[in-house]
Amino acid sequence: MNPPCGRCNKPVYPTEKINCLDKYWHKGCFSCEVCKMALSMTTYKGFEKKPYCSMHYPKTSFTIVTDTPENLRLKQQSMLNSQALYKEEFEKNKGKGFSVVADTPEMQRVKKTQDQISNIKYHEEFEKSRIRSDAPPPENRQYEDEVQPSNPGQFSQPVRQMRPAPVAPSSGGKRYQALYSYAAAEADEVSLVEGDLILDVETIDEGWMFGCNQRTGQRGLLPANYVRPV
Structure with a gap:
């Protein structure tokens, strides 16, 4: 057949x-x-x-490998080696570049807080620039050497090209509260901590005031854009 x-x-x-x-x-x-x-x-x-x-x-684009005990052992060993190399590379490059952070509720809260701080600093810098540009010509002021900040990008201390002469406070002056902390740069200035109450405040010009810190009892000059009236 x-x-x-x-x-x-x-x-x-x-x-x-x-x-x-x-x-x-x-x-x-x-x-x-x-x-x-x-x-x-x-x-x-x-x-x-x-x-x-x-x-x-x-x-054929690939070859199917039978899952024998030997092949499974090799596969597991390869995975362990890959993880070890990844960890080593991660430790080596830590801090050298940008890393993606998980968008957790905690990270969202931190990001929101950072954005608010950035907005506050931006508005403060804007107000300082406006005050410097709109300030009237100085009259009857005691001129001293120009004071420059140690760091041009530092915001804690305003740049001043002239210093007003200290004026003794009068009784029944205005009361102000510190919006931000301020470290005195000169002996005749008053250091502030956010929330401090300032008594007997007298306006020297649009940039500076004279008053007494109720918390420390210190009297002297303080930046006007760091406080608000109570």
């Missing part, structure tokens, strides 16, 4: 029989599965017991 053809399933006679890929083929049926080009025993490429030409031979 003649076997069936692997292509057309018709009987294959011995004169035209090709035995390949565990099947029998007619010579005319032994062709590429894609382009139907006739193949021979020297030109075919077999894939899943089907003939293909060199052009249309399936190219």
Whole structure:
């Protein structure tokens, strides 16, 4: 009995029989599965017991590896090595660049607080610039050497090109409260802590005042944009 053809399933006679890929083929049926080009025993490429030409031979992109105990051990070892390398690289580059921080509720609260502080500093700097630009010409002031801050970017101490002469406070002066902390830069200035109550306040000019810190009992000059009336 003649076997069936692997292509057309018709009987294959011995004169035209090709035995390949565990099947029998007619010579005319032994062709590429894609382009139907006739193949021979020297030109075919077999894939899943089907003939293909060199052009249309399936190219596998990956190889499936059996999960044997040895392969699983190697896989686990590779993962451990990758984690060790990642940790080493992370420690090496710590602090050198920007890192993505998880957007947790705590981080959102910190970010909001930082934004509020930045806005306050921006408005303070804007008000200082406006006061310096709108200040009237000095009259009857005691001039001293120009005082520059140690750090041009530092905001805690205002830049002053002249110092007003201290004026003794009068009884029944205005009361002010410190909005921000201020470190005295000169001996005749008053240091402030946020929330301090300032008594007997007298306005020297648009930039400076004279008063007494109720908390410390210290009298002297203080920046006007660091306090507000009570």
